[in-house]
Amino acid sequence: MLVPIFKMILCSSLLIGIYYLFLQREKMFRFNRFYLLFALVFSYVIPFVKINLPAVSQQKDQLIFDEIPTQQLIQNANQTSQFDWMNFILIASVLVSIVLIIKSVISIKKIIELKGIDINYQNQKVKLIEKNLPPFSFWNKIYLNKSYFENQIIDNRIFQHEKTHIVQKHSLDILFLEILRVISWFNPALYFYKKAMTDNHEFLADESIIQQKNNVKDYQQLILSEILQTQNLSLTHQFNYNNTKKRFIMMTTKKSKFERTKKLFVVSAFAGLSFLFVQKVYASEIETVTQPIPTEIAGNNFKKLDTIPHRIEGKNNVKLKNSKKVKTPPAPKEFKENELPIPPPPPPAVNAKPAEFPEGINALRKDFSQNFDSSAFGKKDGVLKTSIYISIDENGKTTDIKAEGPNQAFNDEAVRSMKISTADKVWKPATEDGKESATVFKFPITMNFQ
Template structure:
């Protein structure tokens, strides 16, 4: 999971950096909208390695370094496992709490639109659903509805450009983009990059709506002056598209920009190349990449392929149960206790295609029967759920370091 989050975080950062440096200031509004949304999707999907560009032999064996196991004289319940369980439980509890908190806020915001619609007068004008609100608020839209102040609407104080702006949001389905990024923020609330993506997506929406208004009314200067009149109004609504969202110099300049077809094609090609390279890098299983980051157990002894691309073997009940199984069954040899032997025993074993353990080896022994005892316990292990690669079972080798502690 940590590897997945790191990879997705790197992809989100790279895609966003490309957007800020290469695309944001260009009048490629529809392409930019697609780019931002696809960047989010690709960043979450590519690390799953659903597609791989390097085939490996199904019988190839990987060597996986397990976490260290501590055996103490007369102690069957391993404190290290208990601490790990507590930390994992704490992290999971915090995550669930935050997801629940943001999820509740999200549904409260959704319900507010439903409540406004139920309590207010609803009109249908030119096939557009308009809700007249009593509170003072700027025109805003959500899904298929435009919300405006009733008094200003009845007095004709709402310019046609503002209605056209919100209508553009509805026609281009901008609310679905906002809902998508909001849901991602609930699930990945700990990732600050999503805040920047949300801001970029909403600003792009305003570019698109501004463009639609100027195409309809053919008066950029008048529309710019109209926006400036609303620039100091901070009354916005969560989840909604708002006319005064980030009325900045950048937004005003975008209205007067002209597209260069050659420049557009160049930028699209460049972005496509970057996306393809990222896909290849993060979807490939390369020996060099894995060996560089894998732990060295002894000379020439390292992970031989990217084990994250393989569905790992599973001990019945999970790895915590495996550690508990070893701790429960390991009997400290009398000689080791008498001589107060302390240190590390390094074991290696293979999980076969049928889940049984084979090739149990002692790579490092402290003597006094400790290596033999570890071998005996591993031979008692029940069958694991075997590893699979592309639906086919594979053999995987594990390295298990066991630290022996004796009372002094």
């Protein structure tokens, strides 16, 4: 999950960088508006898109599974559990998002609750407010102080400027950006998108006034007189000082002869970034083989341990909790002819059931085979083996996945593939004496590179 999020941030940063380098000074405001909106949608979608590509080689590899994976019940799981940083980060992110939602709701509430009189002016909703604020628009309504409504008339330049924001639905752009900011507040590129988007909205509104044959200098003087007043309402469009210089420049800027070239460059950039940030899955010809377990050990596939086994200093032995030395059993007693030995007592019945993958073990093998990318390995690797340990809690949730084998790259790919295969899947938990219990699912695999 972290990789797509990182790609999302990087992609959105690159696209806003392209905007500031090549597009912000161009007098193609409608195209720029589309670019900013599409760049956001593109950045947030493309990292999660998967494309299947043909295999990079013609080799047919064998992926071998043991017929019966082993499991190990975990006792005293609460004593051995470690602090889950991922859950902590997730909870912290949700809390920040909730705070941002509350702030946005408060901002909207402040706008709606402004005291004033609602009127209909030239088929447009207008609210004449008592508070001394410069004109602004939000959603489908224009807000301005009563002093602007002299002799039942509003300055047409102010009225048309704010009406343009409403007609072109600029508030939707801001609200869309606000939603992204709530769910991905950690993306610093969104600050630059909001600034670019707000500037572009003002350019579009100014363009509508200039096209009505209004005197440019008089209109600029009107803007200067309005920016002396201030307001602290977010999510709105209003006259403000921060982008005044840019607006004045764009009012007199001529269209560039390189507009078409820059548009073609932007299209090419999207195509290149699509291939760069999409999740590429290389198809590999993998032959799946199920390797039977010998009869004498097939039944012993469910063991009970106090802790999960860990490799110690590269050795293959595992250390059990409270382990004791075991003495060599005495030699068996010799019996006389026609004297039969007393049979040993039957082993105690273990009332335990292993955890089960939702669609069964074969479905897990199939998903794992499809997600496994063998393109990084070849004939030189020969036969590679690893054992995947899947920790499953008493609720059937996968809590940890590790792999132990001599080849670290093979281990990493096995873990990656298994995480994808088990993502959002809830196992049927293991049970012991009728109670759900945490378990470790051991999944040995062997890959034969021919």
